[in-house]
Amino acid sequence: MKRRLLLLLPLAGFLVLSVFLYQGLSLNPFHRDSALMARDFPEFDLATLEDAERRVDRSLLTTGEVTLVNVWGEWCPECKREMPQLLDLAERGVRLVGISYKDTREKGLGFLEEFGDPFEINIFDPDGELAFELGVYGAPETFLVDADGVIRYHHTGYIAPGEVREKILPEVEKWR
Template sequence: MTRRLLLLVPLVLFAGLAVFLYRGLNHDPVGRESALIGREFPAFSLATVADPDVRHDASLLAGKVTLVNVWGAWCPTCREEMPQLMALAEQGVRLVGVDYKDTREAATEFLDTLGDPFAVNLFDPDGTLGFDLGVYGAPESFLVDRDGIIRYHHTGAIRPENVEQEILPRVQRWRDD
C-alpha cells in the first residue's frame, strides 16, 4: 500500500509544477505595474547615441513632462510603435529615448530609417539604466513629471488607442498640475 502511494508522489509533484508553469505562462506582462510609480527617476549618467562625448544625467528630465521610451534597434515591437511616438512628438510631447542593449551603428540606422521623435537619445549599451528602471524587455515607456517623478509606466508597444486614452490625458494632467 505505501509502495503504491510512493508511486503517486512524482505524479502529484508533476501536476503541481504543471499548474504553476501554466499560470506563469498565461500571465500578461503588459498589465505589470512598475514599482517605481510615484518615485524619482533613477540617477544616471549616459552618453547620447549621436555623440559619445555628450553626457546627460537625470537633470535632463527636470522642468518638463517627458515620456522616456526604452527601445532597441534589435526590437521588432519598437519598430511597430515608432509611428505613435512620431505622432506624440508632433503633438508636443517631449520624448527622451533610451537605446537599450544596442550598438550606436544599429541605433543610428534605426533612427535614420524610421525617424527620430526623441529630443535626446541616451545610449545604454549595458542596460544599466534599463536595469534600474526594472525593464525586462523593450519597448517600455515611463511618463516623468516636471519634478522627475515617474507617474505612468507602459509595457510593450504604444498603440494608437494608448496615445489617445492613456498617454495624452496623463501628459496633460501632469503639465497642468
C-alpha cells in the same frame, strides 16, 4: 432551519473563492505597475547616442517639463511598429527622450534614420545599466516623468495607435 442554512456556508465560501480566482485567470501579469511608480527617476551618467562625447544625467529630466522616456532597441520589432505613434506624440508637442537599450551606436543611429526620430535626445545604454535601474524587462517600455523627475506612469510593451489618444495623451495632460 438555521442549521440547514449553516450547511450552505462552505458552498458559499467556495463560490466566493471561485469568482476571485476566476478573475485572476484573466489578469495579464504584464500589466502590473512598475516598482518605480511615484519614485524619482534613477540617477545615471551616460553618453548620448548622437554624440559619444556628450554625457547626460538625471538633470535631463528635471527641466520642468513632462517627458516620456521610451526604451527602445534596433533589435526589437515592436519598437519599429511603435515609432509612428511616438512621432505622432512628438508632433503633438510631447517631449520625448529615448533610451537606446542594448544596441550598438551604428545600429541605433541606423534605426532612427530608417524609422524617424521623435526624440529630443537619446541616452546610449549599451549594457542596459540604466534600464536595469528602471526595472525594464523588455522593450519597448515607456515611462512618464513629471516636471520634477518623478515617474508617474508606466506603459509596458508597444503603444498601439489607439492608445496615443486613449491612454498616453490623457496621462501627459494630467501631470502637466
